[in-house]
Amino acid sequence: MRQRIQIQLTVNGEPAEVCFASYKTLLEVLREDLGLCGTKHGCELGECGACAVLLDDQPVLSCLVLGVECSGRRVTTVEGLASDGRLHPLQQTFADLGAAQCGYCTPGFLVTAKALLDEDPHPTRDQIREALSGNLCRCTGYQQILEAVEAAIGTAPASLGTAGSRGTGS
Numbered sequence: 759m760r761q762r763i764q765i766q767l768t769v770n771g772e773p774a775e776v777c778f779a780s781y782k783t784l785l786e787v788l789r790e791d792l793g794l795c796g797t798k799h800g801c802e803l804g805e806c807g808a809c810a811v812l813l814d815d816q817p818v819l820s821c822l823v824l825g826v827e828c829s830g831r832r833v834t835t836v837e838g839l840a841s842d843g844r845l846h847p848l849q850q851t852f853a854d855l856g857a858a859q860c861g862y863c864t865p866g867f868l869v870t871a872k873a874l875l876d877e878d879p880h881p882t883r884d885q886i887r888e889a890l891s892g893n894l895c896r897c898t899g900y901q902q903i904l905e906a907v908e909a910a911i912g913t914a915p916a917s918l919g920t921a922g923s924r925g926t927g928s
């Protein structure tokens with residue numbers, strides 16, 4: 759019988775308790791056990807960035823992190839970016855500037871860009887490019903994504919945190 763474990767963590771600002779098979783990745787726990795399907799399942803090899811989330815405010819590839827490693831920690835997914843019914847400035851600029859086309863890569867870009875702007879509110883284009891270098895997009899050619907991040911500079915709060923209530927029950 760496969761071992762199950764139970765952990766407590768904070769997901770998008772809300773305490774959560776979740777029970778899952780011990781082999782599961784954070785990506786699987788988010789999507790399958792917490793019902794947060796905004797984080798996308800791509801290569802599962804750490805190569806595409808579609809699964810990026812923030813773990814204690816640092817971007818990680820959730821396909822490479824075991825769920826058990828997240829006990830007691832803070833996870834922020836794309837569902838946690840909007841606050842008080844308002845899109846995060848990055849979500850708005852991505853929408854306004856056509857940086858999201860099929861959208862599959864978008865959650866990973868958004869959380870990675872949020873971490874960058876939280877760390878450095880005024881990055882250069884090269885710094886943006888470097889920060890997003892682990893995120894792949896098949897649709898946009900990246901130009902609109904870079905422009906959307908630049909357009910959000912100066913509008914993003916230093917840290918929007920993880921406000922909002924989402925379904926985080928197990």
Ligand code: FES
Nearest residue numbers: 800801802804821
């Ligand atoms: S699904 Fe995690 S990097 Fe591709």
Ligand code: FES
Nearest residue numbers: 859860895896897
């Ligand atoms: S918008 Fe389609 S993969 Fe990026």
